[in-house]
Amino acid sequence: MYTKDGQSYFIVDGHTHFWDGSPANQINRYGEGFIKCFYDYHANLSPAEYKWPMEHFERYSEEDMIHDLFEIGYDDIAILQSTYLTDWYVNGFNTTAQNGEMAERHPGRFIVNGRWDPRDGENGLAELERLNERWHLAGVKLYTAEWRGDSKGWKLSDPWAYRYLEKCEELGIRNIHVHKGPTVYPMNRDAFDVADVDDAATAFPGLRFIVEHVGLPRLEDFCWIGTQEPNVYGGLAVAMPFIHSRPRYFAQVIGELLYWLGEDRLLFGSDYAIWQPKWLIEKFVDFQIPEDMQGEYGVLTPDIKKKILGLNAARLYDVKVPGELQVHEPAESGPIGSSPEPTAATA
């Protein structure tokens, strides 16, 4: 929980990792390139006092994580997202079992999300059932750009992906986090394209699709899908750190998202250990749309911030929030999202 100026904020950190990107765990230059790429994100967008040396970033300890998230970082609950990348890392980057074992040592702190990959076919469906039985999954994280042998990725609209989404419905795994990465082949397609999320969200209205890093670098396509599909949500990992280095850009992004999706469908996530929740939360609570942009984007109220920082994710994950930390008044104005179809500029 974070308290400032008489307002208290219940924090659900919607996107965290307990990874091992160290050289000892790397299989090849792709594994090395991947963690270096993360490190540049970390180094470029973090305040100087939060920058780590590479060795620490590659592999931090469980104690570091508990300290950074819960002791100083204000998180009440953190969602651990699983990312396997077993073609690049010997033991995987962070698997459900690794995350789950750590979570069990800290009861009440973590929600463990599983994962699946449609290329695993029938065996993967059975594995998903086992994962669910063992870890009681409320969500999964899907990484459509993950390499697997000759395959450099997949789409949510693939027939086998639908089999897995059906299985999720059957098992009650309702929160589907989707991470769009840059490395999908064939290379003549747009790897960041979020159109497959649109298809899946239409086909599975009972599931929620949380698009990580709000579709960046395809913010406009994500916003467009958000207006069409009421069960599409935006994870703010990657977007929020701009609050430090480029606050005016952050104001535009959050302004666009609030306009198209509204305040009930945006989820805070630190993407730890790329960024730390402490400074993100402090800066977000202090943040306001610059005056000269308020005519276009309005202002961020404490209630909007409370929803984004925790209440929206708590709703999706059935997390009990103490009554005094809830927001009671309804949203002042609905998003454009559920209104009749506007005409897109580039649709």
Next chain:
Amino acid sequence: MTSRDAAWSALGQVRDPELDRPITDLGFVATLTVEGSAVRAELRLPTYFCAPNFAWLMVADARDALAALGARAEVVLLDHFASEEINAGVAALDDFATSFGGRDDPDLAALRATFERKAHVAAQERLARALVGAGLDPDRLRTVTLGDAARLAPDEAAAVARRRARLGLATGYALCDDAGRQLDGERLPVWLRFARTVRVSIDGNAAFCRGLLETRYDLALPPPR
């Protein structure tokens, strides 16, 4: 004999298809060496995993731009997971089809066209904003011609005209939809609203890529033009 200035300005015609800016402004040209009629450029990108399709287009476009000077042109991409395949493909004058799957491939052409259209939408949004800032009645945005717009906001209008030329769009209106049709009646406000999101996205990506490139190579790039 090719001058370095001529080679540099030829590379300045090559744009990142997604960011809609010249690769010379983005800091993507790491080195440029000219010896007689031989020109060699090394390109670098903000991350190891930058989209390989766009990387391939930029390397191939840079090679074409230098070759158009009559130079023996060599362009190589540094520090990218697909460097080897891209460099080999471009050096062998392959098209994307041979290397990965097709430069004349309709999907790749469609990809490029998608980003040309987005760039056009964003440029029009900047123009509309400049026109209203210069005192034009917002209601006139539906009917104002590009010629009249150029008198009020010459830079922004020229930017729109350049993108239209690339798209092969012929229209007299300052603002139009993807098919070149006038944005009449009720269409304009919603169109402008979405166009703003497109512009925010492109500008934001450009700034992020710039920051990542500076971090990756420990650079301080000059401010964007």
